[in-house]
Amino acid sequence: MSDTPDKTQDRLYQDLARSLMEELASGRYPIGARLPAERELATSYNVSRPTVREAIIALEVQGLVEVKVGSGAYVRRLPGKEDLPGFNITAFELTEARLLFEGEAAALAATQASDEELDGIERLVEAIARENQQADGAEKSDREFHLAIARATRNTAIYNAIEHLWDLRATSPEAALLHEKARSANIKPVVDEHTAVLTALRNRDPGAARAAMRAHLAQVIDSLLFATEERAIEEARRTAQAKRARYQSAP
Amino acid sequence: MSDTPDKTQDRLYQDLARSLMEELASGRYPIGARLPAERELATSYNVSRPTVREAIIALEVQGLVEVKVGSGAYVRRLPGKEDLPGFNITAFELTEARLLFEGEAAALAATQASDEELDGIERLVEAIARENQQADGAEKSDREFHLAIARATRNTAIYNAIEHLWDLRATSPEAALLHEKARSANIKPVVDEHTAVLTALRNRDPGAARAAMRAHLAQVIDSLLFATEERAIEEARRTAQAKRARYQSAP
DNA sequence: CAAGAGAATTGGTAAGACCAAAAGGAAATG
């Protein structure tokens, strides 16, 4: 098992899609411009037309281009670095963002959530407690708990953004690993923190909900720091002594 | 010109992709399950294999499935309603989310931004003032202003999320239209609001930065409300009298 | 029973063909 256990290779269309995205990023094709015809791209890139079609569809699904039948593919927006493969975010950045955003979401949810939604959240808190006892580390209910609160804001944009942050964790192997390690080292407290959030929601107290959610995620950041130290020490043991001091001093 | 001026039709692969997503949502293929082979899907859906490939690539780009060469396509995650086409977010939801998130981002930026970044933000405020005088309604600098603040948080996840919210506006024709209308009706105030945010940032005052940004976006929401009423009246004039009262009473 | 070689399955890509929509220009028309 390497760092990336099951990397799926091949996929020629991905190479072409990446090349085209770089062309877009270079400014060669500004917004509104038309890309060369599929047949032209096929010959210039030495691939078949189906491959070109696949690449363009990849861009289309990401909202980068718009294909008009009989006319061509037109640039819709320019790619940012988050569109490029290998885009990773630190677990700390992710959790800091969640601290801010989910704190506000909890505050809003305190004023918007229905009693039924609060009941559902309470069941999720219980589910989290059960999962923690099993110790096989399922964080599914944890995710659902946070997303249920986001949903209770009745604001699709907020829910969408917070769900996006959770998904980002999965795209970053490092972040996922760190979270897993943090979870195994620190289990009990999260139950109390979750119930604190729920209580604030039931009391319809936005400020308390925000504070409880922030406290919870601040605790997560702490455990991430702890796990980072652990990981650093592990690596230091495994590698040369020279690296040891450096990793231990890193927060 | 109808409500959707340039709807691109056809695209058989999209129909198939949607069908497959519905299959995933139905639970028929749980996470980790393998989809039928491309050739099987082609025959069962009465399409060609290239079309099946295109549909699967659409799912792959969205992170719904993972394709393993020589093995098959495996379910990676289940689709939510935000994955389905026709997913639109209200301009109000969008701005409410921005009010909460960008408020926090401004507060964080007040403690993190470098002097150079603040200078850059100041230049953007000036650019916004210039664009407003031209009255041809370019909101490019406005976007840059908000994104510069998000970037000043030094947190990629926060920047990414806020940029995502801005991009969502483009995907929703209704939201874009409403914003355009709101802009044309209400120009002057935004300059003062932007300078207020900048001043708070320069003073390194997180609370003031949050408050200024929230005030600014609250103002945007107000102008959206105003524009909504305008639009309602316009439509009412254009359509039958019977509809008139109904639209006018809608907030 | 285990290990290895071969066959079957599956995705990856190419090439060619034909259809339908769109765009551009030429000809007919007012």
Place this chain on the structure above:
DNA sequence: CATTTCCTTTTGGTCTTACCAATTCTCTTG
């Protein structure tokens, strides 16, 4: 001369066939 109409060209949409490569299955073999 301007406008409209129609036809040709371009372009994307889809299908079919074919072959290659990676994987998986199966059956033989020691």
